[in-house]
Amino acid sequence: MSSTVKKLEVTFNPINKNNTFTCGDTVCGQVALEVAKDCEIESLSIKFKGKAEVLWTERHGKTTVTYHSKDKYFSFKHYFTGGGKEEGDEQTLLPTQNLNTYSNVVAPGTHVYPFSFQIPFQDMPSSFKGSVGKVVFLLEATLSRSMRINKRDSTKINFVSNVDWNSVPGLMTPQHESKEKKSILFSSGTVAMDVNIEKTGFVQGEGLKVVAFIQNNSSREIKPKYCVYRKHSFFARGKRRLDTKNLFKEVGDPIPPSSNQNVTRVITIPHDLEPSILNCSILKVEYRLRVYLDVKYASDPELKFPIIILPAYQRSTAAAPPAAAGFGFEPFGNPNPPVWGTVAPQPPTEPQPSDPPPPYGAYGMYPPMKDFGLWPSRTRIAHPWVKFTHWNPSVKVSVNAASQLCGSLINISDRAKDTFASLVDGDAHRSHSITGA
Numbered sequence: 001m002s003s004t005v006k007k008l009e010v011t012f013n014p015i016n017k018n019n020t021f022t023c024g025d026t027v028c029g030q031v032a033l034e035v036a037k038d039c040e041i042e043s044l045s046i047k048f049k050g051k052a053e054v055l056w057t058e059r060h061g062k063t064t065v066t067y068h069s070k071d072k073y074f075s076f077k078h079y080f081t082g083g084g085k086e087e088g089d090e091q092t093l094l095p096t097q098n099l100n101t102y103s104n105v106v107a108p109g110t111h112v113y114p115f116s117f118q119i120p121f122q123d124m125p126s127s128f129k130g131s132v133g134k135v136v137f138l139l140e141a142t143l144s145r146s147m148r149i150n151k152r153d154s155t156k157i158n159f160v161s162n163v164d165w166n167s168v169p170g171l172m173t174p175q176h177e178s179k180e181k182k183s184i185l186f187s188s189g190t191v192a193m194d195v196n197i198e199k200t201g202f203v204q205g206e207g208l209k210v211v212a213f214i215q216n217n218s219s220r221e222i223k224p225k226y227c228v229y230r231k232h233s234f235f236a237r238g239k240r241r242l243d244t245k246n247l248f249k250e251v252g253d254p255i256p257p258s259s260n261q262n263v264t265r266v267i268t269i270p271h272d273l274e275p276s277i278l279n280c281s282i283l284k285v286e287y288r289l290r291v292y293l294d295v296k297y298a299s300d301p302e303l304k305f306p307i308i309i310l311p312a313y314q315r316s317t318a319a320a321p322p323a324a325a326g327f328g329f330e331p332f333g334n335p336n337p338p339v340w341g342t343v344a345p346q347p348p349t350e351p352q353p354s355d356p357p358p359p360y361g362a363y364g365m366y367p368p369m370k371d372f373g374l375w376p377s378r379t380r381i382a383h384p385w386v387k388f389t390h391w392n393p394s395v396k397v398s399v400n401a402a403s404q405l406c407g408s409l410i411n412i413s414d415r416a417k418d419t420f421a422s423l424v425d426g427d428a429h430r431s432h433s434i435t436g437a
Contacts, residue, residue, distance in 0.1 A: 007034040007110075008153045010046065010141040021137075022162045023124070027117045031080070031141045034110040041104055042144040043082025048117040049075040049140070050124060050159070054133035054234040054282050056241055069236035069282045073124050080113045082144065119159070125280040126161040126311070131243050133234045133283045135159075160311050161279065168278070171201040171308060181293075181301040189218035189258075195291050195303050204312040205271040210291060212263045216255045223294040224252035224263055228307075233284040247273070251294075269309065276308045
């Protein structure tokens with residue numbers, strides 16, 4: 001016996017080339033129903049929901065324990081015909097394009113029912129699929145008929161969280177670690193490494209730059225190696241389930257015995273690497289960079305750095321810290337930096353010849369000694385009434401020359417006094433001669 005309902009299919013329309021959605025986007029789609037003959041239906045609906053869920057079991061002796069937890073983010077339901085009373089769903093009865101109600105009797109053929117949902121503005125993790133947990137955003141169409149099992153079809157959308165990464169502390173903070181291994185089996189000496197990475201957050205497709213100073217004071221050759229691995233954590237009933245996996249590795253050039261080298265490595269983050277999930281209460285997606293030295297016949301010394309993977313379209317706008325930040329040089333910075341957009345203070349207006357002379361206290365009787373060239377100084381512009389307007393900083397006058405200049409002035413002053421005294425004596429003599437006559 002052929003089925004009356006040939007097809008029930010739900011589809012949606014992509015809004016970008018990556019086929020992703022985020023908060024505030026509108027998901028538009030259609031439900032296609034194909035029937036072979038007249039069909040009476042009780043209801044036809046489309047549901048849009050977002051949730052996170054974890055589920056796993058563990059054996060404890062003869063007992064199997066189930067661990068399950070779920071976070072529900074939203075649930076909307078639209079009816080094309082019929083209706084229902086499901087708790088927790090926001091329900092709407094959709095009209096036709098002519099604003100009429102859909103008939104509950106469907107004629108033979110294919111019928112298309114358009115719909116649209118807006119993704120709510122709220123903090124939600126990105127779509128995710130793990131071994132025992134998932135984050136899904138689902139469109140589900142349901143057809144109900146009397147005395148029949150409900151027929152369903154569903155499809156998932158790829159949701160990318162638009163969490164404000166600028167609010168994540170330490171996203172742009174550089175990281176630094178060091179380690180030394182003193183005893184090496186079948187070898188003598190020590191090996192040590194000092195590793196820096198420029199920040200913590202990296203965009204999909206970005207290069208992760210690793211700078212290391214490696215000391216090989218042993219008698220064997222060593223190789224620096226790099227590994228990026230991911231950590232999936234799932235939480236339920238106070239229990240944690242952890243899954244780790246190495247994603248990709250890179251090997252550096254060997255470092256000969258009794259030598260030191262500065263090594264730089266740029267590791268490209270894959271474009272399709274799933275973003276970090278740090279905003280979900282029942283699961284987490286985290287990443288680590290492991291830098292280690294491959295030492296033969298010995299355990300490898302290693303360093304681990306947490307890294308955060310950001311969606312490619314959400315390149316962080318957090319400003320990078322100044323070069324001194326995080327290294328103890330903050331006191332050398334400007335404690336009161338200028339505010340962007342304000343007008344810079346202007347230098348004082350250069351005085352004009354028509355201006356009145358300044359009071360004696362304004363400039364002093366003589367220019368400061370440094371302006372005579374005893375010490376290099378900036379070119380000084382004085383008031384026009386002061387004749388020493390421009391002093392050349394390139395002129396160097398020695399202390400001896402200054403002393404000779406002062407001595408010359410004193411000699412001139414002494415000779416002037418002698419001349420004045422002789423004039424006074426001559427006038428007095430002439431006056432005495434006239435009086436005697």
